Amino acid sequence: MPEPDALEAATTALLTVECQNGVVGEESALPELAKEARDSGMLARVAALVDAARGVGVQVLHAVAERRPDGRGANSNARLFRAAGRLPVRQLTGSRAVEVAAPIAVAAEDLVVRRLHGLSPMAGTDLDALLRNLGVRTLVVTGVSSNIAIPNTVFDAVNLGYDVVVPADAIAGVPASCTAEVIRNSLALVATITTTEALLERWDPAR
Template sequence: MGSRTEWDLAGTAVVAIECQNGTLGDDVAIPALRDAAGDLVDRIDEVLQAARAHGVRVVHAIYEGALGAANLGTEPLWRHIGPASANWTPGSLPTQVLPRLLDPADVVSPRHHGLSPVQGTELLPLLKNFGIHTVVLVGVSVNVAVLVTAAAAAGEGFHVVVARDAVRGVPPEYGEMVLENSIRQVARLARSTDLASQWQAAAANAQVAAR
């Protein structure tokens, strides 16, 4: 991505972080996060639809439960997530991507440990294998998973963009502070409507160049 508006669509992927029933659906592990979501799912859906329409790959990074592991981690957040997700297993309702956000062509990358999709997982190597160099992040939450993923992806050489109206933190005003004061240091911030228009323009330019 040579500038703020130049996109190599084939080298771009949207990574939807934990956009699943157990985080943004009815049976949630952290109710405060779902309650703060507001129109988040609508904004995520807009980004994913625009991505698919313009040849941008969509990858869902989900948490499928600890598979009975006794040691979930030392982070205090596990005191809340551990008991609430104790019965989560691969394919169970809480671990499934929200139906409206899932397309058969999407890639689903599960994990069974940690608080972010990138700690000891295959997500970033998988993206590199796909030829991806630019990652757009949507989902939850800005408090930990989005922040850690943005920093880790940037550290691995990816260009990182965070769709600021398609992510959320708890409380929401704190999420905005993290975006402005932390994530902005490792990623570009963009709004979902701007991404859609930029991708549309990039696709049109590619068609003209191919003639």
């Protein structure tokens, strides 16, 4: 775990990545990933972290991936992007698919950062500017997937000078073994790896 002052509420933010109905919800475009996120308890742990963060004044942000019905501005330079455009559930702007999935709640004070392109909620979006305006130095990253979006988020944040904390049991990918390998061989080299319980204890000493 980081030193106590590294998780001070005034300089820490919690980010949920692609925890949206069309990705991890019951009507997901990616049912295998959605099943892993729910059956592993990851979504419930993210929800608990969100609630605890708000309780101590840590800013919560939700990163959502979406696309226009006409696909304008979306990437087509990788197999992943081309496949996404053909899926039966599409992450269309304004649809239920791009709403944050239960049991995670979005509060009035939360910030929602939406993107129409790319693999990372940090690159080419308002996220970095918002964090800097908030005085954030430490970013806690949660969500999906450990295959692509989570590593992209962590690397981008580290490149921009943030201290990054990843609760290992509050991210998910497919297969499940991929998450452990990515954490061990990549994320642990650049971020502080912790657990949901350790963060909850930090933010709620009464636990």
